[in-house]
Amino acid sequence: MSLGEASSSALHLNFPPSTGAGVMHSRSVTGVHVHPVALFSILDHFLRRNDGQQRVIGTLLGTRTESEIEIKNCFAVPHLENEEQGQVQVDMEYHRNMYELAQKVRPDEVIVGWYATSPELNTYSALIQDFYSRETAPHQAVHLTMDTSIDGAKATGLGIKAYVSSPLGATPKAENCVFLPLPTNLLHSTPEHASLSLLASPNVSSPLSDMDALAASLRQVQAQLDRVLGYVRAVLAGEREGDKAVGRFLNDTISVVPAGMDDTKLENLFNAHLQDVLMVSYLANVVRAQAEVSSRLTLLT
DSSP, X not given: OEEEEOOSOOEEOOOOOOOSSSOBTTBSOOEEEEOHHHHHHHHHHHHTOOTTXXXXXXXXXXXXXXXXXXXXXXXXXXXXXXXXXXXXXXXXXXXXXXHHHHHHHOTTOEEEEEEESSXXXXXXXXXXXXXXXXXXXXXXXXXXXXXXXXXXXXXXXXXXXXXXXXXXXXXXXXXXXXXXXXOEEEOOOHHHHHHHHHHHSTTTTSOOOHHHHHHHHHHHHHHHHHHHHHHHHHHHTTSSOOXXXXXHHHHHHHHTSOTTOOHHHHHHHHHHHHHXXXXXHHHHHHHHHHHHHHHHHHHHO
């Protein structure tokens, strides 16, 4: 379905952050948090784009509070930008069908906006923003842009920016709006942090075995313990001033560790935990192998 004609341009204004009370530059959303799984889905959609397609778009799913939005997932939406006729077309039926399916899996995630794999903000962006604003009403729709070029990603970190829009003019039109930038940061859980660390390691082309990964984790823990011991010894020797927040954190951490445990009991506990970890890893590999065999059998039939 056509969203309209591109008869004018959208604006991108960089407002300084507000320090006073009340609404910040006529927008209620003050921050956006993005999970890695959403970014990987966007990149996968971009890699699978049609030949000649400059950018792809999709729907963002997540949760919202009074002032912040957390983007947890997304799905691709087919669209077409016709530069000759100045129109943009979005498959709205596909968008709504995919959202219905997503609601069956994660009913707590709602539509919070849309994404595009280009940092450019133009009239097509304004028209699509108008469509998603109606989907998220009465809340504001967030527009997330990802710069997929290597040079752009180096210049802006991950190449991720988020915006909300505001109508422009005495008689606002869908294609006339102002895009206002929002603070955006990457939010990840503990399992996601482990996955990101693995992807960032130099051995990502040849993943580590379970035992090698465990050994790497132990070396990391040992390095952190050495760093903490160095800090404590420096404070006790008067070489540096102690931080009360760090002291409270260390006290809370030590208090959860059983005191007076001998080496033999500690070794037994570690071995029992190691066996549990290896069993979970083995079962996960078995399930993955069964799923792969099932999918291949489905293709044969």
